[in-house]
Every structure is written in C-alpha cells, then in structure tokens.
Amino acid sequence: MNKSDIILIVDDNPANLGVLSDFLDETGYEVWVAKSGDMALQRIEYALPDLILLDIMMPGIDGFETCRYLKGKTETCDIPVIFMTALSDTESKVKGLNLGAVDYITKPFQQEEVLARVKLHLKLYKLMRQVAEQNKTLEQKVQERTFELNQMVEELKTMQVQLVQNEKMSSLGQMVAGVAHEINNPINFIYGNLEPAEEYIENILNLIEMYQLYHPEPDAEIKAYREDIELEFLREDLIKILSSMKIGANRILEIVKSLRNFSRIDGSEIKKVDIHEGIDSTLMILQNRLKAKPEHPEIELIKEYGNLPDVECYPGQLNQVFMNLLANGIDAIEECYSEGSFKEVENNSGKIRISTELNNSDEVVIKIADNAKGMKEEVVNRIFNPFFTTKPVGKGTGMGLAISYSIVVDKHGGKLECNSKVNVGTEFIIRIPRRSKNSLIDN
Structure with missing residues (x-):
C-alpha cells in the first residue's frame, strides 16, 4: 500500500466524505472526493482511480446510474466499485452487484470493515491487472503463472465470501440476542x-x-x-x-x-461446549420451518444423539455450519413437496435425521441427513466450491457450504463430507477433533 493506491469517494454528505477521506488518508491511500455522480464522472475523465467508494442515494444521477456508466466504458469497466448504502433490503444489494459492483458497505461505517474491504478489492484489482499484463509480455509463462494467480484469486474470493457471510451471521446473532434479552x-x-x-x-x-x-x-x-x-x-x-x-x-x-x-458470535475464542446444545439452539431458530403448513405436512425430525463430552471449538461458527446444513435440508424437502416428487422417495414424507457420536479417533462425528431427491455425483463434487449453487437465481448465493467447509476444515482441523444419491437423499458428515490443537484450555 502506498500513495499510488488512489481511492475515489463519491458521496453527497460532507460528513461522510470528511470521515472516510481522513481515515483512508491516514491509512496511507491517496484520496479523491466527489459530491455527486456527475462530478465523479468528470473527475475520471482526467485520471483513473484504483477503487471507487460510491454512495447510492444522491441527487442527479444516483449511484446505480453512475455504476452503470462506469461499467459500460472500456477505460473504467474494471475499476472495482464498492457501494456505500444505508439500504438493507436484499433487492437493492442484488441490483448493485448485478450492475458490476464488487461489494457493499452498510452505513453507519465501521472503519475496520471499510479498511478490510478496500484492501481486499485493491489486491484483487492489482492481481487481475497483473494477469492481463503478463498475458501480453510473458506468453511462455502464462499457464504456470496464471494457475498460481488464480489460486490466489480463489483464496481472496473466499475471503470476500467470509466477509459477507460473517456480516450476515453477526447481524442475525445480534438480532437474536436482542430478542432474547427483551x-x-x-x-x-x-x-x-x-x-x-x-x-x-x-x-x-x-x-x-x-x-x-x-x-x-x-x-x-x-x-x-x-x-x-x-x-x-x-x-x-x-x-x-x-x-x-x-x-x-x-x-x-x-x-x-x-x-x-445460538447467538454466541465468539469466533475469536475456543471454548468447551456441549455440541447438542448448539444443534438444539439452531433447531429452535428453524422450528417454524419444520412445522406443517398448508402447502406441505410437518417435516419429521429424528435425533439420534450419542454420549458426547464437551468439545473445544468455536461455538458461534459451528452453529453457523449447523444452520447452513439444516436449512439446505429443509430447502431440499420443501422443493420436493412443491414439485410433488416425494412419491419417488422413502415413505412419501420429509425427514431430517441428526446423529452424533464419538469415534475411536477421538473425533466428534455429526451427521445431518435428509430424504429429499438427492444430487448427481458431478454436483456433489462441486458442492463446496465458492459461488456454486443448485438453487434458482435469487434463491441461493453458493456461499453457505463453502463457508461451512472453511469453518470445519480450516478453523477446526476437521472434515466435511457429502454423500448423496438421487431419489434417496443427502447426508453431510462433520468430523472435528474433540480437543483443538490451537486451544489454551487446560485439558
């Protein structure tokens, strides 16, 4: 990071401009400011920034129109645009991402979050420019170098996924904690x-x-x-x-x-916890989705809990994994009901089975299975890839299972596997060590 990293901030609010520009300038970036979309477009006619922080609600042409113009020009289409917005509805965020924005920051700002996202997308931008330059000048090394850079890009994409998913889960956790307190x-x-x-x-x-x-x-x-x-x-x-x-x-x-x-967002601390409490807390949040509705009967829940000791883990993050896997199972069963395809599977009714045990390797094993229509092998092989989803557009982001895999494998040193058969169902198997290698807890 140096003064060659130029950030253009576009916002009609002088207070926001002042706070952001001062903070980013102190951090080491060169900062340009514009108070409207028109001023921003005029500014980039003379020189191009490396990243644009763009407010959505502005007089004249708003942020959406400004972004559409930038993405329509060859000179500016690759510059990363991060929206700044107080709008919390999914429709507005999806609209911005569809226009070509790479991310969004929700007002009021958290300086650490702004800095993390700016660093991430500047690095992505530089890597992409580096790939383009090397493709022109070093054709003989393209395959080798591109592979390495793509690996880095995938890692950075995963970081982006984690930022978005962590924000979502943090918001959910804070809401649940607030309701519980009230x-x-x-x-x-x-x-x-x-x-x-x-x-x-x-x-x-x-x-x-x-x-x-x-x-x-x-x-x-x-x-x-x-x-x-x-x-x-x-x-x-x-x-x-x-x-x-x-x-x-x-x-x-x-x-x-x-x-x-459920609302424990204590991702930075390893704690000894009862895994069954985490599962049951997650089921409590999802209870309404398991109940009978006019369009389908009750989804049967079968719990086969073994005798587990307390487990050293990041409990808030494991609850996030349980939420993703259980919600996916419920989605799959609801899809079967809506398509009338339960006539092809076991007992013509939806079931979710949860079992736990401690194996001979001192690993806690959690199995979450549904009896929906299952998946083909080629789909199972891609199920943990970031941004891969089998759901229709607007129904899934492809982030949940990728994040779950990262939490289980990278954070806990465990394994996350998926077994699925068409017209039989899908089973996810979580294996995590009972004792964490990173733990400072006295065993």
Whole structure:
C-alpha cells in the first residue's frame, strides 16, 4: 500500500466524505472526493482511480446510474466499485452487484470493515491487472503463472465470501440476542412471581375453607354468589391454571436460553461446549420451518444423539455450519413437496435425521441427513466450491457450504463430507477433533 493506491469517494454528505477521506488518508491511500455522480464522472475523465467508494442515494444521477456508466466504458469497466448504502433490503444489494459492483458497505461505517474491504478489492484489482499484463509480455509463462494467480484469486474470493457471510451471521446473532434479552426480563418477572402468587392463592382458598368450616350456613346472598361462580370448580381449576402458567413460563425460559446459545458470535475464542446444545439452539431458530403448513405436512425430525463430552471449538461458527446444513435440508424437502416428487422417495414424507457420536479417533462425528431427491455425483463434487449453487437465481448465493467447509476444515482441523444419491437423499458428515490443537484450555 502506498500513495499510488488512489481511492475515489463519491458521496453527497460532507460528513461522510470528511470521515472516510481522513481515515483512508491516514491509512496511507491517496484520496479523491466527489459530491455527486456527475462530478465523479468528470473527475475520471482526467485520471483513473484504483477503487471507487460510491454512495447510492444522491441527487442527479444516483449511484446505480453512475455504476452503470462506469461499467459500460472500456477505460473504467474494471475499476472495482464498492457501494456505500444505508439500504438493507436484499433487492437493492442484488441490483448493485448485478450492475458490476464488487461489494457493499452498510452505513453507519465501521472503519475496520471499510479498511478490510478496500484492501481486499485493491489486491484483487492489482492481481487481475497483473494477469492481463503478463498475458501480453510473458506468453511462455502464462499457464504456470496464471494457475498460481488464480489460486490466489480463489483464496481472496473466499475471503470476500467470509466477509459477507460473517456480516450476515453477526447481524442475525445480534438480532437474536436482542430478542432474547427483551424477552428474558419480563418472563423472569412473571416466573419469579408465580410461586408467591400460588402461595397467596392457596392461603386465600384455605381461608375460604375455614369460613365454610365455622360458618357452614352463610347468608342467602353469599350462598347464591358461591353457586354462581362455581366455587368448587374455581378452586380446582385455579390450581391447574397456575400449573399451566409455570409450564409455559419454563418453556419460554428454555427458548430464551436456546436463543442466547445460538447467538454466541465468539469466533475469536475456543471454548468447551456441549455440541447438542448448539444443534438444539439452531433447531429452535428453524422450528417454524419444520412445522406443517398448508402447502406441505410437518417435516419429521429424528435425533439420534450419542454420549458426547464437551468439545473445544468455536461455538458461534459451528452453529453457523449447523444452520447452513439444516436449512439446505429443509430447502431440499420443501422443493420436493412443491414439485410433488416425494412419491419417488422413502415413505412419501420429509425427514431430517441428526446423529452424533464419538469415534475411536477421538473425533466428534455429526451427521445431518435428509430424504429429499438427492444430487448427481458431478454436483456433489462441486458442492463446496465458492459461488456454486443448485438453487434458482435469487434463491441461493453458493456461499453457505463453502463457508461451512472453511469453518470445519480450516478453523477446526476437521472434515466435511457429502454423500448423496438421487431419489434417496443427502447426508453431510462433520468430523472435528474433540480437543483443538490451537486451544489454551487446560485439558
């Protein structure tokens, strides 16, 4: 990184321009600024930047139109464009990426995130230019050098995937943690007051019994009211209601615990955790997708948990893997229902089976299987490649399984395998060491 790395910032907000330009200038980049799309296009007529940070919502021509113009010109079509936007809807992001943008940054900015994405795409841009130059001047070394550079590009693409996926999972985790926190306080208040309420009600009922014992013949008005409210029935039913309220409050507390467990985004720390808690927390998040709906019956969940010790791992990241694999299984089953293809598979109904065990190599083995229509061998061979997806356009990004593979293999030193047969189903097998080689935990 040096002053030859030029970044053009296009934003109509002076505050944003000031903050970003000062930060990037201090980091070592040469920074140009433009307050509108028109000014940006005029600026690049004289000299070309290495990267453009482009706001979407601007007067005159907006960011989308500016990007379309840049990608339509030979001189500027290869310059990486990163959108800056407060828009959080997927449609706007997809539109920008389809126009040729390489990434997006969500406002308000996090300086570390801006710097990471800028570095990533500048490096990608330089590598691509380097490939083009070497193709012109070093034809005899093209095959060897291109292979090496493509490997680097693939690694950088994986980094990009991780940035996007980590942001998505972090947002989900923060939302889930927030919901859990908001629920936790009132339910603890309710649960904490149920026991004294039960005691007070029992005291009142005992007092009524004493009145009945010592005054067996009450006034006619009291007697009539007692019959109207069905005192004996009320006495029995009130105890049942309190018991049901306790059960319901306990259930909500369990849900809150599961939400908190799932939302642990502690990717930088290895912890000893109960793997089954992570799976169950993920299932809690996906519970609504397993329930019966007008378009299909309930998806049956079969759990075959073995006796597992606590495992040293990155729990938040493993929860992310469980989420990806389980969601893919549910998607596959729902697709079978929508196509009416369950008549070709086992028992004509959707099933997801989860099994766990500790093998002889001291590895924890987690198997997640569905009985959907399965995949052909050529598809299975590509299933963990970044950006590869079997889903229709707009339904899948091809990032989930690639990230899952990286988490299991690179972060945990394990293995992630996929077995699939057409009209039988698909099974993913996760194998991770019980003890992490990177752990500082006292075993």
